[in-house]
Amino acid sequence: MSQTTTTAADANTRTARKDIAMLKPAKEFSAKAHIKSLAHYRKLYAESVANPDGFWGRQAETELVWDKPFKKVLQFKAPHAKWFLGGKLNVSANCLDKWLDTPHANKAAILWEGEPAAPGKPGEERTITYRQLHRDVCMFANVLKRHGIKKGDRVLIYLPMVPEAAVAMLACTRIGAVHSVVFGGFSAQSVADRVYDSQARMIITADGGFRRGSVVQLKKSVDEALAIKGADGTPLAKTIEKVIVLRRTQTDIHIQEGRDVWWHRELEYVSADCPATPMDSEAPLFILYTSGSTGKPKGILHTTAGYLLGAKLTSRYVFDLRDEDVYWCTADIGWVTGHSYVVYGPLANGATSLMYEGAPNWPEPDRFWKIIAKYRVTILYTAPTAIRAFMKWGDQWPKKHDLSSLRLLGSVGEPINPEAWMWYHEVIGGKRCPIVDTWWQTETGAIMITPLPGATPTKPGTATLPFFGIVPEIVDDAGKTLPNNSSGKLVIRKPWPSMLRGVWGDPKRFVETYWSEVKGSYFTGDGCHVDKDGYFWIIGRIDDVLNVAGHRIGTAEVESALASNPNVAEAAVVGRPDELKGQALVAFVTLKSGIKAHPELREELRQHVGKEIGPVAKPDDIRFADALPKTRSGKIMRRLLKQIASGVEIKGDTTTLEDLSVLAKLATAED
Numbered sequence: 001m002s003q004t005t006t007t008a009a010d011a012n013t014r015t016a017r018k019d020i021a022m023l024k025p026a027k028e029f030s031a032k033a034h035i036k037s038l039a040h041y042r043k044l045y046a047e048s049v050a051n052p053d054g055f056w057g058r059q060a061e062t063e064l065v066w067d068k069p070f071k072k073v074l075q076f077k078a079p080h081a082k083w084f085l086g087g088k089l090n091v092s093a094n095c096l097d098k099w100l101d102t103p104h105a106n107k108a109a110i111l112w113e114g115e116p117a118a119p120g121k122p123g124e125e126r127t128i129t130y131r132q133l134h135r136d137v138c139m140f141a142n143v144l145k146r147h148g149i150k151k152g153d154r155v156l157i158y159l160p161m162v163p164e165a166a167v168a169m170l171a172c173t174r175i176g177a178v179h180s181v182v183f184g185g186f187s188a189q190s191v192a193d194r195v196y197d198s199q200a201r202m203i204i205t206a207d208g209g210f211r212r213g214s215v216v217q218l219k220k221s222v223d224e225a226l227a228i229k230g231a232d233g234t235p236l237a238k239t240i241e242k243v244i245v246l247r248r249t250q251t252d253i254h255i256q257e258g259r260d261v262w263w264h265r266e267l268e269y270v271s272a273d274c275p276a277t278p279m280d281s282e283a284p285l286f287i288l289y290t291s292g293s294t295g296k297p298k299g300i301l302h303t304t305a306g307y308l309l310g311a312k313l314t315s316r317y318v319f320d321l322r323d324e325d326v327y328w329c330t331a332d333i334g335w336v337t338g339h340s341y342v343v344y345g346p347l348a349n350g351a352t353s354l355m356y357e358g359a360p361n362w363p364e365p366d367r368f369w370k371i372i373a374k375y376r377v378t379i380l381y382t383a384p385t386a387i388r389a390f391m392k393w394g395d396q397w398p399k400k401h402d403l404s405s406l407r408l409l410g411s412v413g414e415p416i417n418p419e420a421w422m423w424y425h426e427v428i429g430g431k432r433c434p435i436v437d438t439w440w441q442t443e444t445g446a447i448m449i450t451p452l453p454g455a456t457p458t459k460p461g462t463a464t465l466p467f468f469g470i471v472p473e474i475v476d477d478a479g480k481t482l483p484n485n486s487s488g489k490l491v492i493r494k495p496w497p498s499m500l501r502g503v504w505g506d507p508k509r510f511v512e513t514y515w516s517e518v519k520g521s522y523f524t525g526d527g528c529h530v531d532k533d534g535y536f537w538i539i540g541r542i543d544d545v546l547n548v549a550g551h552r553i554g555t556a557e558v559e560s561a562l563a564s565n566p567n568v569a570e571a572a573v574v575g576r577p578d579e580l581k582g583q584a585l586v587a588f589v590t591l592k593s594g595i596k597a598h599p600e601l602r603e604e605l606r607q608h609v610g611k612e613i614g615p616v617a618k619p620d621d622i623r624f625a626d627a628l629p630k631t632r633s634g635k636i637m638r639r640l641l642k643q644i645a646s647g648v649e650i651k652g653d654t655t656t657l658e659d660l661s662v663l664a665k666l667a668t669a670e671d
């Protein structure tokens, strides 16, 4: 039997749950929205896929400012796509210069809230208008030039969540340098590996960053990274000529003469005049490293025109952006969400993008709600893992603040379980805000499957329908398209402008990972269920879909069932080899505060899952834990959990763990 055939235990049991109803967009919301009805969406969608050249060509012409018009919309020979051939444009000009002679010039481009220095103290704040951001970017671009950075050179950015991170990114794009942002929580080794892989010439960093009241020593990590030697005995990061250091925490750092320079000093030598370099549509824009199924991260390559168009269009339609919005995407700039939905998408639309430097629970668990009340945030875009943490901390924290400015909520990064969805809807959104559950990937550059808030009726747990011009399908192992009401591998059948153009320095891996599973189509690596309405329910990574006694079970599905039990805060489910069933299910469970783990509860939870999904999905083991091991971006470290579940010794890179003691505790936990 094919692995992807629907079975009784399949994901459609999720859609069959009685408490999941369709939520239609409110009339008042739809009336003002860019896309006002499902029929409107369907009409535009049908046009976009019937004539993709016409659709994307028109969008590119009207949405982007071109220095030289493109001649051809698309040249595609799978897996290689080239969009908007012959055209020239500049990303920073599209995000900044475009607004200079308009009423937007003095509008806030970035609202920045720093981490509070201490409990009880307010955070620092800065407002940067489009005109000011333009000046800052021009000056910093001149700094890059002063140090010999040219078109095509790679620049590594390793900064905290401060406005200068956006300035550095935009300055690179202004002169055609290719940025590679490395999340500030990554280790020196990660920095060295990424410099080595990208052959970057420069690192832009800070003396430190604030995190929960302490200082993250970024420059120290850079110093360490620069000293790490490769197998041949030479430094991995030997291509680095200059390190530009932003003063942020006033931490004592080592400055190496000739190599390290201060950001603020450099500004003394440059003017604010820096014309944007016209770039080819297909010129590399940035590289962003992301982990794959093997240990070595892949450098995902995005290019200029297509990426910008994707980020801009989706920002406008998915978040229904309007001039008066205060839009807050909580992602760090080190992830693709920070690229597309903190910087490029909002700025290309002339929106106000809020940036916050710190953690959601420092100094207290109401930090987010305080910020929303303070800035009158209208749109909030965050991750299910954060939402579940907020649920666990309790309703009293959001209830202390006025959240009435919110009009739209978004979710991204992993399947959102219906309980978290409902909580988000009721407690944060006051039942009046639509929720957009947006599915996409580092590789796709922009949102691919999502509700449009004024048009698409939503159901908790599904990302609903494809964005304009996007053709997702589910297929079986032979690559054949499956009908509604079944589950399979999620592929994208047609190219789209913001798709990745390659894996940096590894064309073979690009083809093998994304274009070999299903011939001629982009393979997402995700399993997905399509329900009777054609709604896409992402089950999770294919490697997280288990086969237990011949039944396919999505770990996300079991997790969702566990999380619907009132005692449970969060659950992660992984497989371990089992002689009889092939794979057995192991659940790692954290309980709500005040609930104690005991053997009866274990049995209660097994029964609960049996009831929610079916007996086949009952976890074989349930292990209680204080917290789950997570990467800095909040993803549960499943591979580690699998190793723990199988009782093998823990190997591999653990530098991205939030809390190593959690892992140790789990590894040694007695049943």
Ligand code: WT7
Pocket: 290, 336, 337, 411, 412, 413, 414, 415, 416, 437, 438, 439, 440, 441, 442, 443, 463, 524, 525, 526, 538, 540, 541
């Ligand atoms: C993977 C991509 C794209 C921004 C952040 C993550 C999972 C993402 C959803 C969603 C269910 C989702 C998928 C995808 N994912 N959004 N709305 N519902 N799953 O980027 O690190 O490249 O991860 O995240 O499994 O393949 P990423």
